Amino acid sequence: MYDFIVNPNARSGLGGRIWKELEQLLKEQKAEYRVHFTKYQRHASRIAEEITTDGEEHTIVVLGGDGTVNEVLNGITELSKVTMGYIPMGSSNDFARYFKMAAEPAECLTRILHPKKIVDMNVGIMSYKNGEKSRRYAVSTGIGFDAAVCHQAVISKMKVFLNKIHLGKLTYLGIALSRMIALRPGKMRVRLDDGEWIEYDRAYFATAMNHPFEGGGFKFCPDADPCDDILNVTVISGLPKWKVLCLLPTAFKGWHIRFRGIDTYTCKKVEIDSEQALPVHTDGEPVFLQRKMTAALELDKIRLIVG
Structure with a gap:
């Protein structure tokens, strides 16, 4: 099960439009997922906390900018029990730059659904x-x-x-x-x-x-x-x-x-x-x-x- 935390306002509203395209790909691949849209500042933190408060393993995919990633990290209850994917949609995308994540959202999603490399990242x-x-x-x-x-x-x-x-x-x-x-x-x-x-x-x-x-x-x-x-x-x-x-x-x-x-x-x-x-x-x-x-x-x- 993938939990997508989506900032629809990322890059002046592009986040919401891109999500509609990605959701179609998810349905085509019959992936099990839930989507959570952020509605206000630091809402992503609250969503991440609600997802992870059960103490179980989770895969969270963030669609947004560096600020959305930051909010998600601040909501996770146990970092070691979370695998995170990222679809960069921000202005700076510094988080994605080091790992050379794909610029195309559809390619990012494919790599997340079929991962070839997972690293343990410091926070x-x-x-x-x-x-x-x-x-x-x-x-x-x-x-x-x-x-x-x-x-x-x-x-x-x-x-x-x-x-x-x-x-x-x-x-x-x-x-x-x-x-x-x-x-x-x-x-x-x-x-x-x-x-x-x-x-x-x-x-x-x-x-x-x-x-x-x-x-x-x-x-x-x-x-x-x-x-x-x-x-x-x-x-x-x-x-x-x-x-x-x-x-x-x-x-x-x-x-x-x-x-x-x-x-x-x-x-x-x-x-x-x-x-x-x-x-x-x-x-x-x-x-x-x-x-x-x-x-x-x-x-x-x-x-x-x-x-």
Whole structure:
């Protein structure tokens, strides 16, 4: 039995239209399935919780964007008892990019129904307010500039327009340029695996990544592997804004890490402490302004159909 969690509004309504086509394929192949449509923000979390609360094994297929994947992960009661398939329909699709998932929804569905490869994928967890609150993430979590871009993208009219002309991934680049002009870098410190604090005077952002990509294809952590039990951290600091703007396009290839002012680390856990309250995100989903956050990996992994 497949449980499909479908965001019909993904990519400005394309999700709903694609589902109608895929459902016909499911019927032709006589697959056993149930479909659950999301109707409001974080509804996917509630649906995933209702599906998995029985403690049994389940196969959940997500049709939507990175945000829908994030919501589903935050609703699953036991990660180790879930096999997940993904049909990417978002603007950025960073989650699908590392695993080179098929761009055509029908091909994705075929690979899910007849899987040739399933991997055990790490799931990140970000905590804040001294550990009182937490959210899982699949791709990345961060504080500062990258989170500010994600926050703006959620309400961006530009995103809706670019989605309609199939250029949605450019949303993040356009917003990044405008946010960089308005941003004021500040003091930040980072601690890896309970070690010594590393201080930064003019930090733009710090990100803890499970996947290499975020923000529509920026390869901020080129060496990140979502199955290696390791977090990859990137901090950008101490650079003039013009240089950051010049380096931004190089991040699509991961070349930015060759330059001074870009620090990369690996760890099991990272604590980030900012002098000023800054935007925070998990997989592009906004969290209210915070000064402190911690990122780590869940003990359990989720099974992911990748080919």
